[in-house]
Amino acid sequence: MDPFLALLNSISSALSGADLAAMKFLCRNDVPKRKLESVQSGRDLFVIFLEQRLIASDDVAFLEELLKNIKREDLVLQLKQFEEEGEVSAPDDQPDAHDKRLQKAAIEVICENVGRDWKMLMRKLELSEVKLDRIVAANPCNLREQLHQSLKEWQKWKGRNAKATDLIKALRDCKMNLVADNVEQRLLELNTETR
Template sequence: MSSLQFHSVLLEISNQLSGEQLKDLKYLCGDMIGKGKMEKITTGTQLFQVLTERTKLGPDKLDYLSQLLKEIKRPDLSNKLECFESQSGYTDNQPEQKERDKLDLATNVIVENVGRRWRKLGRSLNLSEVKLDSIARRHPDDLEETVRELLKEWRKSRGAEAQTQDLIKALRDCQFNLTADKVKEALEAANTEQD
């Protein structure tokens, strides 16, 4: 994904921010930017430029801005960033479409069934404690989003190597056998529909 497309998404987000929302974003970034520089920022694009200079934002570093947008109650703009991320370089290093469809289906089943013991699954998928803490901070009150984020991070880390059978094995390793069975059933049902 080109730099132009990245900046185009940021411009689109900037254009949809109200003055009050920009003020709230600046407030949330206050400690990092400093008062003098903060007063000179009058647009979202100027703020995003500063975040880029501070290495908090980039085509492959969208989590910080995404979280800020959620904090100011603009999940729609956060979703724009996530859509950009899913279309960016991350898609160049993914399994084939058929496996991606299976992973998407497995993700939906796991999100509905894993619950509070999601960290156990994360460890079984070899995600670091730092990554798990970061995921927990991003979605403190939404368990389903936490599990979805966990699986997204795992898929990113595995790239083209991400396979549904690895998810099922990790579920079984955690003794989440009922969820593993539900994933298998959903995949078999989807397979039957395609035949």
């Protein structure tokens, strides 16, 4: 059984009708009205959050904020306890040291060379619009930081499946071939250094 789903089920069981109504109201800008109308329980709401990537086992900030807003500190505490026990980002879901080095180098090159079209790249990497909007709001007027935070968010979401080759493919799909060539060159240099 997935410990994160068990946690969401537990939180859902603890929500009153008033709590659920308040949560639905608070996430009106993040979830389409049509979907909210069908929500009958916390579980229904959490399924939508998972589908829209508003929450994930390694990203509970959105849910935590909602629970704080409805004054359910007991459930916030339960969420924090789950995070602290290391369940949120299990180490076996993380890339190995070599992959991390390659990703870091690829991200550096991308941040240096991709400008205003960074959102197109992130959409190719399938990062949700909600996350992109949240990153822009947190880093207004700083394109480079928006791109950097988006790439970190993508890494966190993908875990061990985050590969530098995925970044290169997305760059090529966006017709950013020069940047893709630069990333490939940097990775080639890193691989020859480690031999």
